[in-house]
Amino acid sequence: MFQVSRLAILGGDGVQLLLNVENLVKRYAAGKSFGSREFLAALDGVSLSIQIATTLALVGESGSGKSTLALCVACLERPTSGSIWFDGRDVAALSEKQQRAVRPQIQLVFQDPSSSLNSRLTALEIVAEPLIIQRRFDKQARSKRACALLERVGISAKKAGSRPDEFSGGQRQRLAIARALALEPKLLILDEALSALDCSVQAQIANLLLELQFSLGLTYLFITHDFAMAAHLADEIAVMDHGRIVELGAAEKLLRSPEHEATRCLLAATPRFRGTANLPEGL
Ligand SMILES: Nc1ncnc2c1ncn2[C@@H]1O[C@H](COP(=O)(O)OP(=O)(O)OP(=O)(O)O)[C@@H](O)[C@H]1O
Ligand SMILES: [Mg+2]
Structure with a gap:
């Protein structure tokens, strides 16, 4: 039997949470020093939650732990400790066999669809697989x-017999999204899914994501370096730095009045938000 926790389903103010990550730690072996094994904490006590049918954008510099969190939530990596409450169950505490039953409900879309789409299959076969x-x-x-x-x-059904290399980058990402939707997931994790695309194509796919969320009630964990895209898509934004969430809040407020220095540094790198970054002298 799965464990069920009402606390994990309901947030503090009674909102319905789909995902509630509590104090998640993931350590990787990082070699040996003076004979003792050293570990790197890719996740160092991460807590966050996402309300049903909303989007949380996760922003942070390279190496801050975003993809590690994505892999743990998708049950593709085992966390070292902590809980991942998904739809009322702590998936981190489930056996491999029990996790297999949950995995279809949490789908990942990566930056480079070429590596995740089988080039020998047609579009139809890829989505049906x-x-x-x-x-x-x-x-x-x-x-x-x-x-x-x-x-x-x-993607027109007329192109159902085409293979990935016959599609543009944007169409391949649409194909990856269609495949991710095949099993009717509740949570879609988009790990830099728009980052490799041209601005206009990014905007089209972002609008597709909004339309799918509206019509299917999907919940998104949207991982990005791009605050402009986070502003467009997200209800809330979490900022990660060295394996920790250093700031989390309503997207509009966080972008208007960032509090943590890591957030301000990241904002300063986005031309549209440079004015709100309020960087200390010299940065
Ligand atoms: N399988 C692994 N074994 C050892 N270390 C790892 C492994 N996966 C990730 N790491 C380390 O964990 C840290 C976090 O990596 P992660 O890929 O989660 O960062 P990220 O925020 O997704 O970065 P990026 O923006 O570049 O994708 C990095 O220091 C990385 O080198
Ligand atoms: Mg990553």
């Missing part, structure tokens, strides 16, 4: 659902 692995529907129903998903993300 998760359904085959999970033994959902018969062949005909799978194809129908895959075609509908392609259309849903803006």
Whole structure:
């Protein structure tokens, strides 16, 4: 039986949380020094939560631990300690077999779809593959659902027989999103999913994400370096620095009056927000 915690489902003010990460630690072995093993804390006591059908943007400099958090939440890495309450269950405490049942509900989309999309498969096969692995529907129903998903993300069913290298970068990312949606996840983790795209294509896919969230009630963990995109998509923003969340709050407030120096430094690198960064003299 799964553990159920009402505290994990309801936030302090009674809001419904889909994800509630508590004091998460992930240490990696980082070699040996004077004969004793050294560890690097990629996550050093991370706590955050996301309300159902909202977006939390996770921003932080390279190496701050964003992808490590994504992998732990998606049950692809085991945290060293802490809890990951998802939809009322602490997935960090589940066995491998129990996690397999949860994984379809949490899908990841990465920056480079070329590496995650099988180049030998057609668009239709790519989107239908998760359904085959999970033994959902018969062949005909799978194809129908895959075609509908392609259309849903803006790829014509006429292109269902094309392979990834016949699509543009933006279309490949749409394909990756369609595949991620195949198993009807509740949480979509987008790890720099727009970062490799041109500005205009980024904006189109961001709008697609907003439309999908509105129509399907999806919850997003949106990992980015780009505060402008975070401002466009997120309800809340969390800033990570050296494995910790150093600032978390409503997107508009955090962008208007950042408090932590790490947030101000990151904002200063975004031309649109440089004025609000209020950097100390010399930075
Ligand atoms: N499998 C691993 N083994 C050892 N160290 C790792 C491993 N994965 C990540 N790390 C280390 O953990 C820290 C956090 O890495 P992570 O990839 O989570 O950062 P990030 O914020 O996603 O960075 P980026 O913005 O560059 O993607 C880094 O110091 C990284 O070198
Ligand atoms: Mg990363």
